[in-house]
Amino acid sequence: MTAGxxxxxxxxxxxxxxxxxRSESGRSYPVRSADGEQVLAWxxxxxxxxxxxxxxxxxGAQAGWAGRTAYNRGQVLYRVAEVLEGRAAxxxxxxxxxxxxxxxGEVATAIDRWVWYAGWADKVxxxxxTRNPVAGPFWxxxxxxxxxxxxxxxxxxxxxxxxxxxxxxxxxxxxxxxxLSSERWPLAAATxxxxxATSDVPAGVVNVxxxxxxxxxxxxxxxxxxxxxxxxxxxxxxxxDAARAAAPSTKRVxxxxxxxxxxxxxxxxxxxxxxxMEIKTVWHPAGT
Amino acid sequence: xxxxxxxxxxxxxxxxxxxxxxxxGPRSVDGRVLxxxxxxxxxxxxxxxxxxxxxxKREAKLGALSLxxxxxxxxxxxxxxxxxxxxxxxxxARRPEPADRTVPPVAAVCVYPSLVPVAREALVGxxxxxxxxxxxxxxxxxxxxxxxxxxxxxxxxxxxxxxxVLNRGAFLAGDHRRAFDEVVLARExxxxxxxxxxxxxxxxxxxxxxxxxxxxxxAAGADFIKTSTGKVPSAATLPMALCMAEAIRDFxxxxxxxxxxxAAGGVRTAKQGWxxxxxxxEVLGPAWLTPDLFRVGASGLLNDVLxxxxxxxxxxxxxxxxxxxx
Numbered sequence: 001m002t003a004g005x006x007x008x009x010x011x012x013x014x015x016x017x018x019x020x021x022r023s024e025s026g027r028s029y030p031v032r033s034a035d036g037e038q039v040l041a042w043x044x045x046x047x048x049x050x051x052x053x054x055x056x057x058x059x060g061a062q063a064g065w066a067g068r069t070a071y072n073r074g075q076v077l078y079r080v081a082e083v084l085e086g087r088a089a090x091x092x093x094x095x096x097x098x099x100x101x102x103x104x105g106e107v108a109t110a111i112d113r114w115v116w117y118a119g120w121a122d123k124v125x126x127x128x129x130t131r132n133p134v135a136g137p138f139w140x141x142x143x144x145x146x147x148x149x150x151x152x153x154x155x156x157x158x159x160x161x162x163x164x165x166x167x168x169x170x171x172x173x174x175x176x177x178x179x180l181s182s183e184r185w186p187l188a189a190a191t192x193x194x195x196x197a198t199s200d201v202p203a204g205v206v207n208v209x210x211x212x213x214x215x216x217x218x219x220x221x222x223x224x225x226x227x228x229x230x231x232x233x234x235x236x237x238x239x240x241d242a243a244r245a246a247a248p249s250t251k252r253v254x255x256x257x258x259x260x261x262x263x264x265x266x267x268x269x270x271x272x273x274x275x276x277m278e279i280k281t282v283w284h285p286a287g288t
Numbered sequence: 289x290x291x292x293x294x295x296x297x298x299x300x301x302x303x304x305x306x307x308x309x310x311x312x313g314p315r316s317v318d319g320r321v322l323x324x325x326x327x328x329x330x331x332x333x334x335x336x337x338x339x340x341x342x343x344x345k346r347e348a349k350l351g352a353l354s355l356x357x358x359x360x361x362x363x364x365x366x367x368x369x370x371x372x373x374x375x376x377x378x379x380x381a382r383r384p385e386p387a388d389r390t391v392p393p394v395a396a397v398c399v400y401p402s403l404v405p406v407a408r409e410a411l412v413g414x415x416x417x418x419x420x421x422x423x424x425x426x427x428x429x430x431x432x433x434x435x436x437x438x439x440x441x442x443x444x445x446x447x448x449x450x451x452x453v454l455n456r457g458a459f460l461a462g463d464h465r466r467a468f469d470e471v472v473l474a475r476e477x478x479x480x481x482x483x484x485x486x487x488x489x490x491x492x493x494x495x496x497x498x499x500x501x502x503x504x505x506x507a508a509g510a511d512f513i514k515t516s517t518g519k520v521p522s523a524a525t526l527p528m529a530l531c532m533a534e535a536i537r538d539f540x541x542x543x544x545x546x547x548x549x550x551a552a553g554g555v556r557t558a559k560q561g562w563x564x565x566x567x568x569x570e571v572l573g574p575a576w577l578t579p580d581l582f583r584v585g586a587s588g589l590l591n592d593v594l595x596x597x598x599x600x601x602x603x604x605x606x607x608x609x610x611x612x613x614x
Contacts, residue, residue: 219605222603225605249604249607
């Protein structure tokens with residue numbers, strides 16, 4: 001029976017608010033194999049309105065996510081890594097189709113990195129928080145808090161590891177994320193969305209929009225309800241305009257990476273968790 | 289056995305109900321029957337969906353947003369309402385967008401009777417009307433005398449418009465006569481104030497019932513018919529509003545009297561708002577696209593309209609935190 005069977009192909013869609021909608025624009029675009037010979041899939045091509053919906057979903061989910069205990073956030077993120085492990089073969093196939101030299105290695109690094117950041121969820125505040133010496137009768141403490149809604153631009157390659165490297169620290173910090181996936185190779189990012197949807201991450205905390213980066217980034221950067229913009233994976237040519245569009249709403253902007261050493265362990269750091277956090281300082285009268 | 293009831297409008301028409309209204313609807317004295325046709329539910333919902341899907345862009349959108357603001361009854365109906373909160377809302381009603389004088393004030397603010405004097409004072413000279421719910425809102429389940437006294441005192445306190453609920457208990461039990469008579473008495477108790485009758489469509493169950501209740505309320509003298517209280521889960525829907533708009537159109541055709549429509553409850557986004565405008569335009573025509581004959585009761589809608597206007601002006605998506613709530 002299985003000899004002449006037609007495979008059931010997956011429709012790659014957006015991941016917004018915990019659901020998998022097509023683009024409201026009705027558009028999709030073909031994703032080709034690395035050699036350009038074969039169309040791997042038609043993927044939803046997100047529009048500015050999809051992006052707007054994603055930001056709305058993220059805003060609605062952010063306070064609840066940040067309000068969880070840091071320990072619980074870490075548990076949920078660890079759970080994501082568990083589910084990722086079960087999808088490793090599928091992710092490796094999608095990464096391989098994107099021309100990765102070592103797909104299994106990339107997926108393994110992505111999972112390990114995710115676990116590493118899961119561990120930071122309940123430690124970053126202790127490590128980065130301080131008690132400040134002040135010249136007065138005050139007890140003065142500073143602690144990092146989630147910035148809010150963070151826009152993440154994933155690099156073109158590595159298509160999975162690049163997104164994971166920027167997404168996981170932002171989540172550990174307690175942010176909600178709207179991510180633009182790799183334009184040429186969005187398949188693994190779409191599958192990551194399916195993993196997130198089935199691993200206790202509340203709906204809306206992560207939203208993944210596929211499409212044309214040059215079309216979508218200006219809208220993400222100009223959106224007043226996005227609090228930070230991580231351009232680490234953004235094409236260098238779009239950097240200046242995005243930063244300019246982000247300025248009127250005083251977004252925190254993380255600049256593009258000038259190297260492509262995504263696989264190195266140097267690419268993971270608590271500084272990347274702090275990159276999307278704000279330091280809150282409290283002055284409290286010192287009682288006697 | 290026709291029971292005559294003086295129609296409260298100054299016009300010459302005298303309306304009355306005869307027999308069980310359920311059978312053939314309220315009758316007019318001069319022999320004309322106010323027909324209450326059966327509603328084609330499938331067709332109605334299809335039409336509402338088609339009208340709701342219509343694209344409103346650019347200048348039309350800006351016009352719709354401005355009109356929506358002028359038609360809003362800015363509402364707060366909470367147990368936790370304080371004078372300060374109502375004053376804040378009134379300030380917003382006068383100048384919804386403090387930085388932009390071209391944004392018009394809303395039509396009215398809608399509060400509980402005890403806060404009418406506060407709203408009255410805060411709105412002096414603004415042209416914004418004060419509306420008050422009354423008559424044991426939102427259930428209407430009190431003695432008639434109590435409900436009428438509630439209405440009278442709200443009017444005495446300075447309310448320009450009174451929103452009452454239809455006696456659904458009587459209506460659903462088949463006692464249309466009582467429901468009708470109570471609206472007539474409420475109309476008298478209102479005196480110079482405008483009367484809006486809330487049908488609470490979510491509790492009436494079917495479009496046929498909504499259609500019947502609409503005609504009953506209009507025949508009894510309502511100046512506006514209103515979809516919902518906003519206090520039950522199933523609030524205003526586009527098909528329900530379409531059903532009521534058709535009743536208003538037929539009533540106007542038969543009696544010459546123009547009754548207004550107020551959508552309330554669940555209208556939160558600007559897009560929902562202009563969908564109602566499209567329904568009004570297509571069923572009742574441009575004559576109804578004024579604050580005198582169309583209102584939308586809402587608390588959150590105004591902010592979404594303001595965000596839309598900011599988006600149109602700046603080209604960037606706006607931040608909901610940038611506009612005031614309460």
